[in-house]
Amino acid sequence: MNLGQVYTKQTVADFMVRLFTITGKACVLDPCFGRGVFVNSLLANTEFVVYGVEIDEVSYAAFGNPDETRCHLKNGDFFDVEGAFDGIIMNPPYVRQEELEKLAPLGVTKQKLQSACWIMNISSKANLYMYFILRAILLLREGGELIAIFPNSWTNTSVGKQFCEQMKLHGYITDFINVEGEAFEGSPMVDVCILKFIKGMRGETRYQTMRITQDDSLLIEDVRHLKNEISGNLVRLRSVASIRRGITTGANKFFVNPPLFTQTHLVSILSSPKDCTGYTTKHCRQDKLLAIKSSDILSEEEEIYLGNSAKVILKEGKPLTLKTLINEDQPWYYITVPETAQIVFSYIVRNNLKFVLNVENCNVRDNFYMISSRYNSLLLMALLNNYYVYRQLEDLGKSYGKGLLKLQKYDIDDIKVPHPETIQEEDKVKLVQLTEELVKSSDECHIDAITNLLASYYGYSGVKEQYFELKSKRLAHYE
Ligand SMILES: C[S@@+](CC[C@H](N)C(=O)[O-])C[C@H]1O[C@@H](n2cnc3c(N)ncnc32)[C@H](O)[C@@H]1O
Incomplete structure (x- = not known):
């Protein structure tokens, strides 16, 4: 089952926690704490009373409660949470509307999501993260703060436009930070933004770019000057189109054209500019990419192939990210294939x-x-x-x-x-x-x-x- 499990890097989580302007013993919720990166950061960097919810039993049990005096954790569905919080911080699950019905065994249905966000007008095509954000806004007290990191694909779609309008009915986005580089562990393929929202207030949004370097340093740059520079009907491309990098495997020799008879998880991929001529991808030469999702069942041949590949990675000691995942017994071979681009x-x-x-x-x-x-x-x-x-x-x-x-x-x-x-x-x-x-x-x-x-x-x-x-x-x- 795809529960949208993608984990925020510690440095990014710490940065997000620092965006809170609420202070003291404010009640702050992480509605889907996963491995607890925000919970840990909140406990280490603030005096807040921390609440956490996680639907996945395994993740819940694996985390454990680091400080029972001021941290309250629950294994359950966020859409059952009631209350009024001073702050909410999250990296909500990314699950497309087409996949939502698969969550029914956990009690998460589209009907439940819609009734949890009852006063909001939400498109039936909304991704799960949109419900998370809108429900979180409903759970904030007036003046409460929401800080979220999530895919920024919504900024150019009609569903996203509607989502943004709903947010704005209840307050305003104080900070919009476009993230460049890997904000999550294990390089999943998503372009993301960080957003800070204050309920029941009005004001101007500050636009910034955050660059995450190879060594996980964060470089923040104001983009207001860029916006002002634009005159007449000209706009930056990013405001009318979404731009992202193609698929990174981390180790092409294992993932591109793997020697496998099992074709189930192979998808076609354009590898090199030399493989297409002119201004179209028509008739271009394509390779095969081994693209396995967390919900996929592997064939015996694939299991053996991946097992052998893991041994090679450990022996060679690279690539480091994959080696670390293998050593930690984490799934290292998942690749998310994004929607194709125009x-x-x-x-x-x-x-x-x-x-x-x-x-x-x-x-x-x-x-x-x-x-x-x-x-x-x-x-x-x-x-x-x-x-x-x-x-x-x-x-x-x-x-x-x-x-x-x-x-x-x-x-x-x-x-x-x-x-x-x-x-x-x-x-x-x-x-x-x-x-x-x-x-x-x-x-x-x-x-x-x-x-x-x-x-x-x-x-x-x-x-x-x-x-x-x-x-x-x-x-x-x-x-
Ligand atoms: C994108 S991950 C983020 C995990 C963690 N907060 C982080 O940033 O590293 C989303 C988490 O939401 C959990 N989740 C999915 N649906 C949920 C629900 N309805 N209620 C609570 N947690 C949920 C998933 O199991 C997963 O751990």
Whole structure:
């Protein structure tokens, strides 16, 4: 059963606990404490009286109560909790609406979730984490604070928009922190945000980015200045599309094209930019990825294969993350396959910057970024494949040696594009047609045409020349 068990790193949990402005012996709840990372941090860093709930018997029993004088833990369903809390902190389970019915044996049904959030208007397509957050808001006293880390895929969907409107009816988001890097143990494939909400208050949201480095240091940066910089109808790409990295295996030699007869858990994956030509994934060459979820049942062959692979990892002592998981007897081979993206982009570039239309709905490896939005894929392609964007990328990217340009996820997030809703209908039609032509022929004259059409939205021209000048400077030293 998928209970959405993904665990927050200690440093991230400590940071989140520090976001509380409530003090003293405030009552603070973690509604799904898992291995207890927030409970431990609350006990170590505050005087709060801590309440914790966890539905999974095994996790509940494994944790134990570290301080019975001020910590109260319960094995049960959060949606049975009543009361009024000063603070709630959580990493709610990520379970899609399609999978919700599988939780019925634990007493968690869609009907129960909806009645627990009775005054909220929630889409029937809502993910379990949305119910957790809205129910938590109902359980806060006025002025109470909610701090949550959860996937940020909602920021660009209509379900997410409705979810956000419901939150705002009951208070305001004081802090919205977009997280870059691994916030969770074992690198599960999710882009997340941290949000702080205060019930019954109004105010302005502070936007920040948190970068988590390889050694788990946290680098926080204010993004307000970026927002102010934007004029007219231009917006940052991240506000109209979601950008995430492709699938990381941590050890390709065990997961990509494994020598297995059992095909059940193999999915196709695009591994390298060299495997697709032009501006589409059509006819691209794909590898096979061993993608096992926690709910999957393994064949004997897979068990043996994974057992042998674990031995090799222990012997070689790397990769370290997998070695640690194996040593701790934790599942080390789960890979979450995210929904495929509309557009994929290989972020180490030599010659041509190229956003590729994912017509084949390919899964991609982590040398690609995956870009999706609720807008027409061809329109989004046009907003990305033009000299306004290529020029920005030449500026934003970092040299990667030998004339190569490397684009980080935050560079792609920061690209300025015209807001799709401000583009006139007739222009949208033309942009879609031009992209169809570009995808069919790979003829760059269509990129010129798209650029010309977008000139009135950007309000300046001459951008193609600037792009080629920057590019030739970058390549000059290495040719
Ligand atoms: C994403 S994990 C987070 C665990 C922990 N708080 C952390 O951040 O490391 C979510 C946890 O919610 C638990 N869970 C799922 N549904 C629940 C429910 N209805 N009530 C309480 N706990 C639940 C899962 O068993 C899992 O341990």
